[in-house]
Amino acid sequence: MKQILIGLETGATGLLALAAALLTVSESILRYLAPTLLPDWGAEVTVYLVGWAVMLGASRLIRDQMHVSVDMLVEALPPRTRWVLRVFTCLFGVVIAGFIAYAGWLMVDFALMLGERSDSSIRFPMWGYYAAIPVGFALCSATYLWQLVLLITGQEG
Numbered sequence: 001m002k003q004i005l006i007g008l009e010t011g012a013t014g015l016l017a018l019a020a021a022l023l024t025v026s027e028s029i030l031r032y033l034a035p036t037l038l039p040d041w042g043a044e045v046t047v048y049l050v051g052w053a054v055m056l057g058a059s060r061l062i063r064d065q066m067h068v069s070v071d072m073l074v075e076a077l078p079p080r081t082r083w084v085l086r087v088f089t090c091l092f093g094v095v096i097a098g099f100i101a102y103a104g105w106l107m108v109d110f111a112l113m114l115g116e117r118s119d120s121s122i123r124f125p126m127w128g129y130y131a132a133i134p135v136g137f138a139l140c141s142a143t144y145l146w147q148l149v150l151l152i153t154g155q156e157g
Helices: 002-033 042-063 071-075 079-114 126-130 132-152
Strands: none
Touching (some): 079 126, 079 132
8 A cells, every 4th residue: 555655646746747847848849939829827837736746745755764864963873862863853743744734724725715816817726736735744744653653663763
């Protein structure tokens, strides 16, 4: 099940990034070859696609421990102190990412209440873009929680 979820996350992130790249390239080509055919929403949709890709990809950085960290200092600590520090980091990550997910949900709810839409011709509902924040940070919080469980049960050192 874990591999299926990781595959879905990776696939979705890749598809979103690919769509953003293709849209950017097509817009660049149209700008020079047929500027009258250039849609007014291309850059906007690219930002939405990249925003979602970044938010979905953030939990992978946590899971694979590829985020920015001060490894040299931590590796100099005794093993027990390293473990305690990792537990604290996971707890802190669960709380902070959970708070941002909650605040993001409030933002989505507010945009829904206002019926906020983009200014381009597609009139994209902004809650769809804003939803990347609570979804992405909920995934980050869940990833930190999973790492915490693995640390406490001794399945990860």
